[in-house]
Amino acid sequence: MAHLMSTSCSIKISSSYxxxxxxxxxxxxxxxxSFTIKTSKSPFKRLVSKGHRAGRSCVVLAxxxxxxxxxxxNPRSGSDRSPNDSSKPQRVMVIGGDGYCGWAxxxxxxxxxxxxxxxxxxxxxxxxHQLGLGSLTPISSIHNRLRxxxxxxxxxxxxxxxxxxxxxxxxETFNSFEPxxxxxxxxxxxxxxxxxxxxxxxxxxxxxxxxxxxxxxxxKEFRExxxxxxxxxxxxxGTPNIDIEEGYITISxxxxxxxxxxxxxxxxFYHLSKxxxxxxxxxTCKAWGxxxxxxxxxxxxxxxxxxxxxxxxxxxxxxxxxxxxxxLNRFCVQAAVGHPLTxxxxxxxxxxxxxxxxxxxxxxxxxxxPAKPGEFRVFNQFTEQFSVNELAxxxxxxxxxxxxxxxxxxxxxxxxxxxxxxxxxxHTKLIELGLKPHLLSDSxxxxxxxxxxEFKDRxxxxxxxxxxxWKKIGVKPQTVPxx
Numbered sequence: 001m002a003h004l005m006s007t008s009c010s011i012k013i014s015s016s017y018x019x020x021x022x023x024x025x026x027x028x029x030x031x032x033x034s035f036t037i038k039t040s041k042s043p044f045k046r047l048v049s050k051g052h053r054a055g056r057s058c059v060v061l062a063x064x065x066x067x068x069x070x071x072x073x074n075p076r077s078g079s080d081r082s083p084n085d086s087s088k089p090q091r092v093m094v095i096g097g098d099g100y101c102g103w104a105x106x107x108x109x110x111x112x113x114x115x116x117x118x119x120x121x122x123x124x125x126x127x128x129h130q131l132g133l134g135s136l137t138p139i140s141s142i143h144n145r146l147r148x149x150x151x152x153x154x155x156x157x158x159x160x161x162x163x164x165x166x167x168x169x170x171x172e173t174f175n176s177f178e179p180x181x182x183x184x185x186x187x188x189x190x191x192x193x194x195x196x197x198x199x200x201x202x203x204x205x206x207x208x209x210x211x212x213x214x215x216x217x218x219x220k221e222f223r224e225x226x227x228x229x230x231x232x233x234x235x236x237x238g239t240p241n242i243d244i245e246e247g248y249i250t251i252s253x254x255x256x257x258x259x260x261x262x263x264x265x266x267x268x269f270y271h272l273s274k275x276x277x278x279x280x281x282x283x284t285c286k287a288w289g290x291x292x293x294x295x296x297x298x299x300x301x302x303x304x305x306x307x308x309x310x311x312x313x314x315x316x317x318x319x320x321x322x323x324x325x326x327x328l329n330r331f332c333v334q335a336a337v338g339h340p341l342t343x344x345x346x347x348x349x350x351x352x353x354x355x356x357x358x359x360x361x362x363x364x365x366x367x368x369x370p371a372k373p374g375e376f377r378v379f380n381q382f383t384e385q386f387s388v389n390e391l392a393x394x395x396x397x398x399x400x401x402x403x404x405x406x407x408x409x410x411x412x413x414x415x416x417x418x419x420x421x422x423x424x425x426x427h428t429k430l431i432e433l434g435l436k437p438h439l440l441s442d443s444x445x446x447x448x449x450x451x452x453x454e455f456k457d458r459x460x461x462x463x464x465x466x467x468x469x470w471k472k473i474g475v476k477p478q479t480v481p482x483x
Contacts, residue, residue, distance in 0.1 A: 247378020
């Protein structure tokens with residue numbers, strides 16, 4: 001991130017870009033971008049530049065430039081939705097729209113006829129550089145992604161590059177875009193990342209909790225009717241020895257009965273930040289009348305949606321490392337390169353899972369059926385439950401059909417968690433709203449495995465084994481070592 005002495009400036013930047021559909025061998029077309037630069041106090045400046053005092057960092061507020069007329073646009077039909085005006089498309093701000101879930105969601109909503117803006121600090125890409133990690137899939141810059149989307153569909157997604165922990169930036173973004181709904185993915189999402197060292201634990205909680213607080217204040221100040229759709233996590237609940245309800249539980253105690261928030265048993269500094277978010281959102285719904293939906297999401301797998309499959313420059317990221325990779329995605333990559341599947345401990349850890357195509361569907365359903373003013377809804381967002389051992393068995397079977405020799409090993413569990421436990425979580429509310437689940441199938445596993453095989457030359461096997469220990473976290477800043 002650049003550090004500039006001036007507090008405000010205007011610049012023009014030209015960048016090379018290969019229009020969608022143009023072969024790699026052809027000459028590239030240069031398209032201009034115009035950016036307005038405004039100052040922002042970055043909460044991750046210590047992560048960007050350690051060892052010296054950082055200056056004030058700059059935030060880029062950008063809109064994707066119009067694409068070359070040589071590229072034909074084929075607008076896709078989409079339904080216009082607005083709670084107040086059916087003739088006006090609903091405006092949806094996707095915070096964290098450059099990330100794994102956010103990118104797929106932004107494209108899906110745009111394709112469905114919503115007016116979409118992405119707000120992102122692009123810090124997730126910085127994490128890869130810091131830790132020596134990388135996506136299995138090659139991912140284009142956010143600007144080239146949006147140009148490609150415009151070229152293929154004729155639809156524009158606005159782009160605001162900045163940090164939501166900077167309330168001045170967020171305020172200007174809210175006043176500029178005027179969202180009817182905010183989809184909030186803009187948080188540090190990795191439990192292992194939050195357990196690397198003290199500085200990353202602090203960053204995770206500061207970034208996530210303060211960022212969400214700023215969003216709540218922005219809604220109160222500038223868009224009080226705006227519906228917040230916040231990505232939570234099933235990890236807030238932990239693994240209790242009773243059924244997990246959707247957000248609330250009715251308890252009878254000493255002759256009295258009440259419905260209360262379901263008890264939280266977070267298992268990392270990341271999960272704790274999500275618990276803090278939930279409490280803050282619930283309070284502001286009660287105090288300020290904010291309308292909010294908390295999507296407690298399970299573990300996401302997959303990489304393709306209808307929209308991200310349209311062109312290689314729209315590809316989503318797929319993480320397979322021990323810091324950001326999720327279980328099923330990691331197992332498929334391990335099988336593709338002949339690495340034994342790494343089951344942590346006994347492998348009985350059971351969680352809710354869902355296809356990324358269902359993530360985007362769930363978000364759309366939440367937006368189309370908003371919470372009432374003052375209502376804090378909680379939906380458990382997953383479609384199936386699996387243990388780690390069950391996932392390993394499914395990947396082994398699918399890999400063998402493709403001629404892969406898939407082995408499984410048990411590795412010492414780097415986390416502090418129950419490895420054998422009861423787990424039964426309710427997840428009916430999104431089904432009732434119309435969710436049509438994509439259940440884990442042989443064809444999906446074949447697709448994931450073939451995708452991993454296609455890009456196997458990009459796999460760094462040194463990043464597969466876990467390298468972050470819950471018990472060994474300390475004050476000294478750490479790097480994640482290559483094994």
